[in-house]
Amino acid sequence: MDATTGRIDEAAQAANSERVHDFGLLIKAATRLGQRIDTALRRECGLSHTMFEVLIRLCRQPDEEVSQRRLADDLTLTSSGITRLIDRMEEAGLVRRVPSPEDRRSVLVEPTEQGCAVFLQAAAVHSQVVERYFVTPVPRADYGRLTSSLGEINRALHDG
Template sequence: MNDDEAVRAARAAGSPLVRDFGLLISSATRLERRIDSALRRECGISHTMLEVLILLCRRSGEEVSQRQLADGLTLTSSGTTRLVDRMEEAGLVRRVPSPGDRRLALVEPTAEGRTAFLGAAAVHARVVEEYFVRPLAGDDYARLTGALAAIDRALREETG
């Protein structure tokens, strides 16, 4: 790489778009680590396990397949299978055969899983309030979540 390319590369790496996107990713990653750490310490479950329980409890009474969980969590099929295996061993979920398709395994929370979810949801809410909501002044939280929703919509429409 010649000197001109090195200067252009350094300028591109330090651009506001690269910096701002890096700030978003860094903040989200640090917040996720805080949530995961608090959940493991206080509830004995991971943040990803909580995400599974959120999906299952949000769709209470609906059939939820492992494939739907994988899609909702952006995990591979094998990663989802291993996660559900661990959660089943911990008594948080159970697999049941689909009445409409015997090849399909459905996942549902157990009573213990719903109880664990309620405790973990309180821990999650506390950490989110402390590190995601409280640092923002006035209407900044509403503007931030509105902007994130707009970005999410644009990305969903693009892949729709």
């Protein structure tokens, strides 16, 4: 066996490792679930999954002041990406920008009444898709462990 064949075999072994496989399952499942949610939200509510995530963030604590910068950080979007997204949402009547009372350079974003109504409709659609593709396939006894483990992974990534 020459050096090239040895490297190819070693690469194949690494590509077929248990960790690569398991992580691939997680990514595929998350990606496919996100696609299912996005398709259902667009079809039934005229809303992208990312717009829905903005509305979740804005509706979670109604009295909290949320800046565009904070939204960008929370949703891991660039400042130009969040600006374009909020522009589209504002044009659709889902959110409005208001000046920050504490910082003239900062702009706050809040849901409109229409945005809240669309969010409620979208939350029901989201819940149906999540129930069908995330909750139902997992045995009831394993679901709590799954969500607890996902929380631990998230904390490790956030803290690390």
